[in-house]
Amino acid sequence: MRKITRWWSLAVAALLLSFTASAQYLNTSASFTESTVTEGDVLVLLVPEHENTLSVPGWSNESNRHLQRALSAADFTGKARQQADILAPAGLSFDRLLVLGVGAPSEFPRHSAELLGADLAVYVDRAKAERVVVDAGLITGASENRDIVAAVAHGVDLRNYRFDRYKSEPAARPAAQFTWIVTSRSNTETAYGQMNALAQGVFIARELTNLPGSDGYPAAFAEYARQQLEPLGVEVRIYDREQVKALGMGSLLSVSEGSQHKSHLLVAHYKNNNDERPIALVGKGNTFDTGGYNLKTNAASILRMQTDKAGGAAVVGAVKALAGQQAPVNVVGVVPLSRNMISGEATLPGDVVVAGDGTTIEVANTDAEGRLILADGIWYAREHLNARAIADIATLTGAKVGALGTEYSAVFTDDETILRTMREAGDLTRERVWQLPMDGYERVIQSRIADIKNTGAPGAQAGAIFLRHFAGDTPWIHIDMAGSALIDSASGIHPEGATGYGVRLLTEWVKLYSGE
Template sequence: MKLMRGFVAVVSMMMLPLAASAEYLNTTFTFSNQSANADTRVLLLPEFEGDVAAQGWATSLSADTVHQLNRAIQAQEFTGKAKQQLDIIAPVGLDEVRLVLVGVGQADSLTRTTAEEIGAALSVYLNRVKADSVLVDTRAINSATENARITAAVAHGVDLRNYRFDRFKSEPAARPAQNVHWQVVTNSDAEQQYAAKRALAEGVFLARELTNLPGSDGYPARFAEIARQQLEPLGVEVTILGPEQVKELGMGSLYSVSQGSQHKAHLLVMHWKGSDDQPIAFVGKGNTFDTGGYNLKTAAASILAMQTDKAGGAAVVGAVKALAGERAAINVVGVVPLSQNAISGEATLPGDVVTAGDGTTIEVANTDAEGRLILADGIWYAREFFNPRAIADIATLTGAKVGALGTEYSAIFSNHDDIIETLRVAGENTQELVWQLPLEPYRNVVTSRIADMKNTGSPGAQAGAIFLQHFAGDTPWVHIDMAGNAMIQSGSGIHPEGATGYGVRLLAEWAKIYSAQ
């Protein structure tokens, strides 16, 4: 029986001191072309499936160990399929407690996201067996470029799955904690690629953190301050407009949503000037909690999840952090209109008319269609004050999107083919997939009898998009409706349970692709 190409892990159970590499993780990664510890080993082969015979392991494993591996492979029908694992306890000829085979699939299908999923699956395994010291020997991938790419992506997948939101637990469970040493062909290449991935992961973690915050903890002013504290040390220029400034600028559409709340509207503006090019603008819905206003949400399960209504804004903050952390040569502006949609004697009533920053009058036909009200002024602000090359807004906007596409895709709306195509590629690269829905022939669905526009219409997803398009004016624009993608109830793939940080990877990838055109 031949040894199938795959991912071989030898895991030590010995205890080592832990070092926290960030506030989100307790794991430590190092990269070197030298072995860190002869007693622990994870070996990655470049020949994922095919004609690798047992002697392919002769340089790193004893004949007895290889023989045991071949027998285990045959007995367990291990094929090397991506994320498949074969666990051998107390392997012959080795001092380690465990020897693990992890399949990586076909060489021609080992995409970035497949490698990340392999890393996530490895994370789940390491945490289950409580391993805290791992050495990954990837040198069998002898192409320095491929070695660095694959290693960084697998490590990124481990990071993304290891995040935990535990700040409100009085006695939180121990966070995943491993010391992982990646033995690579050229450590500088792997370190450089992983550093970019780690910057991206930090952006995802921040978006997850902001989305996970309960409504009374993640209110507009606090959301904005958390973003400022995270971004300014990276060189991002952060401006926070308070309620009175929002009113002074005439952004009555944004201001109206928070009229009934003790937490009034804010506008968060973030500028990473990584180049002198015309900027790309992200605008994210930051409704920090949504009761529905006087069109009150009456389903208990629905209203319980409404802290996720700020997930679009969180994605924008995370994407700006990721690009700044990577020192990306891109000029990007992030705008997050922030509100809390609540009820009181001062709250906006159904049927009220408000005036947006560009002077448009809006009939508030439904106070639970508040996301487009705050995004309207966010889009106008980005256009008016930054003259962007393109605007992408992102929001948990409509239940109609979930009905149309479920949670596997985001819906995107635009009349600009270059934006649609580059966003589609970005979605495929990150597996944050997008699907274009039409804007035509729905132009009149937001026409109001008493104002310039109303904030409702049917079909619902198109009505939201057409409403928002008005405020982009002549600027190339795309609307991303990510409703249903913000949170999961149990861990899956690169995501632990809770907020996913959806949109960070999509926006950051899209900005790179679109800016390079």
């Protein structure tokens, strides 16, 4: 047994070396200055909406006249995300001039600025530009200048991420050098630093979600998270199968019994204030989902099942972002990790398992495994961590996609403060949420042979009612993010592949709920 354990340790170590080799997610760079920059491949002007003739301070009359003629021809007025592309601008030492509208700066929302940054990233990549100068001097308000630039730069970074570790000859990553001309260099650098820490959280979530099932198994996921979080002052503890069993978490334990990669529990605690009780984020970390003996038979569906760990990845990313921002919060990430496979030892439909709190659960469907692992994760956060509030997040049900599509996540809660702050965080980041009801659905998880069962109809409500049982009296919210973990083609701030959805939502929610 010791030789087998040693072999797996070496395998995990080898995998971590490959992670480290490609841990640099971006090849682009960003610098900030208050000085004029007169040379480069592309000059970008951030322009507020205007009615009168536009004149750029410091430009010659000839350059301003050329600019005005081009903008008039394009009917450009500076509306939000409006673009005008000008080749070989007269009197300027740039090959191209790109003019981007920011609307009314005081009313330009953060998510729109991030989308503008994504637009800019696409433009620069297609133009093969290496030196990009972005002049924000026409945004005269100091706070608006700082916030818009930081958000646009953040959008550039989010779009430029690539997952190419398995490509023999990966396409060249975007590698432009961005120089931002701003009102206050120090203030903008600080604001961008906060956004960059958030981006790093998104990147680790994308990386973990993108990993194929045979590489992103429970032990590897947990060790990679440890490697990323501990240098930031996060206390990380990893429970293996025997420790999970000793804690009595039979619900989590049951899901991985059919796999050689057994269940683990990842606990990552970041404390940077005087709150005695942490806010707990609990993320579903099912690293691959065959459905178990309720086997998934749709080839397109099972092919995407490495994304079943996206909720857990979002929790790791949010903890990393908060630690990177040095946010004054007390937060703990709890990720129950499993791999749902079939073998002679796998859980069977109709089996009864015992959760950490003693609840007996009829496994009416082995493909409803996410709530089984989350149940013990939520219980652990309540019982062992004394959490003041719990938010769980998961790619849980197809019923949620049927109800809301992918523009909103479904949320379930009885707590008005949690709901209000989660909605605010969703509106800020454009990872929006919509509350679905639980009242009247309490009986849908009744079991004939056990305390409760892990299925019921409607499906999204059944999952939420099941999970609420394990939160007890602790303020709690369930986020069903099904359908938001992966996109097949690039869109907005997301390249193709894993989106890192939930990192930005949870990061902002923790700060709002903490009263920052």
